[in-house]
Amino acid sequence: MIRLDNVSYTYEKxxxxxxxxxxxxxxxxxxxxxxxxxxxxxxxxxxxxxxxPQVGRVEIDKYKSxxxxxxxxxxxxxxxxxxxxxxxxLDDRNLFxxxxxxxxxxxxxxxxxxxxxxxxxxEVGLEGKENHFPMELSGGEQQRACVARALVKDPDIILAxxxxxxxxxxxxxxxxxxxxxxxxxxxxxxxxxxxYNLIKGRGHRIIEIQNGxxxxx
Amino acid sequence: MDKMMFLFSExxxxxxxxxxxxxxxxxxTFLTLSVTGSLxxxxxxxxxxxxxxxxKYKIEVFFKQNISDNRVVALAKEFNSIRGIxxxxxxxxxDAEKIFKSQFGENILDMVGYNPLPASCVLNIVKNxxxxxxxxPIIDRLRTYPEVDEVNYQGRLINRIESYYQKFVKGMTGLLxxxxxxxxxxxxNTVRLTIFAKEELIKALQxxxxxxxxxxxxxxxxxxxxxxxxxxxxxxxxxxxxxxxxDILQSVTGLKLQYDTLFLISVLCGTGILISLVGSSRxxxxxxx
Numbered sequence: 001m002i003r004l005d006n007v008s009y010t011y012e013k014x015x016x017x018x019x020x021x022x023x024x025x026x027x028x029x030x031x032x033x034x035x036x037x038x039x040x041x042x043x044x045x046x047x048x049x050x051x052x053p054q055v056g057r058v059e060i061d062k063y064k065s066x067x068x069x070x071x072x073x074x075x076x077x078x079x080x081x082x083x084x085x086x087x088x089x090l091d092d093r094n095l096f097x098x099x100x101x102x103x104x105x106x107x108x109x110x111x112x113x114x115x116x117x118x119x120x121x122x123e124v125g126l127e128g129k130e131n132h133f134p135m136e137l138s139g140g141e142q143q144r145a146c147v148a149r150a151l152v153k154d155p156d157i158i159l160a161x162x163x164x165x166x167x168x169x170x171x172x173x174x175x176x177x178x179x180x181x182x183x184x185x186x187x188x189x190x191x192x193x194x195x196y197n198l199i200k201g202r203g204h205r206i207i208e209i210q211n212g213x214x215x216x217x
Numbered sequence: 218m219d220k221m222m223f224l225f226s227e228x229x230x231x232x233x234x235x236x237x238x239x240x241x242x243x244x245x246t247f248l249t250l251s252v253t254g255s256l257x258x259x260x261x262x263x264x265x266x267x268x269x270x271x272x273k274y275k276i277e278v279f280f281k282q283n284i285s286d287n288r289v290v291a292l293a294k295e296f297n298s299i300r301g302i303x304x305x306x307x308x309x310x311x312d313a314e315k316i317f318k319s320q321f322g323e324n325i326l327d328m329v330g331y332n333p334l335p336a337s338c339v340l341n342i343v344k345n346x347x348x349x350x351x352x353x354p355i356i357d358r359l360r361t362y363p364e365v366d367e368v369n370y371q372g373r374l375i376n377r378i379e380s381y382y383q384k385f386v387k388g389m390t391g392l393l394x395x396x397x398x399x400x401x402x403x404x405x406n407t408v409r410l411t412i413f414a415k416e417e418l419i420k421a422l423q424x425x426x427x428x429x430x431x432x433x434x435x436x437x438x439x440x441x442x443x444x445x446x447x448x449x450x451x452x453x454x455x456x457x458x459x460x461x462x463x464d465i466l467q468s469v470t471g472l473k474l475q476y477d478t479l480f481l482i483s484v485l486c487g488t489g490i491l492i493s494l495v496g497s498s499r500x501x502x503x504x505x506x
Binding site for chain 2: 048050071074075076077078082088090092101102104105106107109110113149153
């Protein structure tokens with residue numbers, strides 16, 4: 001489903017990834033582990049085509065980085081749910097509206113939006129918080145809201161960039177379990193983290209990245 | 218349909234979410250359109266003045282003595298087809314005799330034994346054309362007729378009035394274009410401020426798969442609302458000001474301002490929407506480039 005062939009990307013001021021070869025299956029759950037600045041975020045950005053490889057090719061389903069037209073990128077991103085360390089929730093709308101946003105983008109009908117958003121909220125355990133604004137939620141709740149926003153469009157892949165970075169160990173552990181449930185329902189998950197202790201012993205594939213190079217996969 | 222409704226309601230909600238920039242954009246549109254509306258009213262009333270003056274332009278064509286009345290009537294018909302002539306009035310020799318009698322109280326036949334007054338034709342000039350009325354080509358054309366003895370007209374005065382009028386029209390047009398361009402730039406920059414403040418929203422929309430047009434639409438719709446509100450406020454100011462001031466103006470100067478309320482509101486709303494549409498589209502397109 002996700003395939004990176006000899007992918008390199010270097011920022012103007014240095015850093016990036018070089019010569020990355022990687023593939024992730026349809027229902028796989030993998031951790032991308034490495035220290036801060038090792039290239040984890042760059043790798044994820046390359047997958048959702050926020051960056052284009054300077055060398056090599058990224059392939060997600062039928063979309064290929066060297067052939068895709070710019071106007072087609074939104075359609076690729078509709079297949080991917082993204083979860084970020086700093087949540088990226090919109091402060092000026094409540095939880096329900098934040099989660100509903102991807103469905104408005106896709107053009108889902110109003111009644112279906114209500115149904116799907118409520119299902120997502122239930123799935124992440126935030127029932128009763130629909131009318132709360134992000135500032136009124138705890139860090140863990142905001143991150144779960146972020147997961148709900150990623151799940152609501154029923155994505156094929158979830159990319160999570162340090163989603164536990166701002167959470168305490170207990171909440172971090174709950175989030176990983178939540179993503180495992182999502183994975184069981186059929187979505188492939190690639191989660192970047194620098195916290196090895198959090199992910200070890202869970203039986204998932206671990207991809208190690210250091211200085212922009214994938215060491216062990 | 219739900220998507221359209223969502224984008225429309227997002228545009229409307231943005232007015233409240235971006236209160237400060239909405240106020241700035243509405244205020245600059247309001248100022249621009251107030252100036253634009255004033256210029257429109259001034260131009261409309263200047264047009265009435267120029268039409269009034271052009272109504273007074275007269276060209277008098279005097280025919281040679283031996284020309285028959287029938288020929289004079291036929292020539293007047295020909296003159297009527299000359300470009301720039303609105304209407305003609307024939308004054309035959311016997312009409313001239315009657316005019317003389319009514320003006321001087323004496324019969325010219327009794328005084329000199331024959332009628333020496335020539336047949337003539339008064340030519341009225343078109344009055345409601347936007348271009349300058351060019352008298353010289355008309356005069357030159359009239360002088361090519363062998364039957365014409367003399368052509369009298371207020372050449373210098375007409376040329377001067379027409380020249381001033383054309384300068385006024387050009388000045389007003391230039392000023393209007395300048396004001397509208399400035400307004401587009403102000404609106405565009407105001408919307409850019411909104412966009413920078415909403416970078417997070419734009420980024421989030423792009424990451425969840427929003428197309429370029431989906432990202433643009435709420436900003437453009439918000440811009441249209443700015444334009445419409447600014448235009449309505451400018452209309453209220455102008456029409457209110459005019460209805461309060463026109464009685465005073467009429468009593469002091471005797472001039473009655475002429476304007477079409479519906480036309481004014483339509484032009485201001487149309488212009489407001491257009492400049493806001495151009496301004497906001499320009500800003501968001503530049504950002505998304």
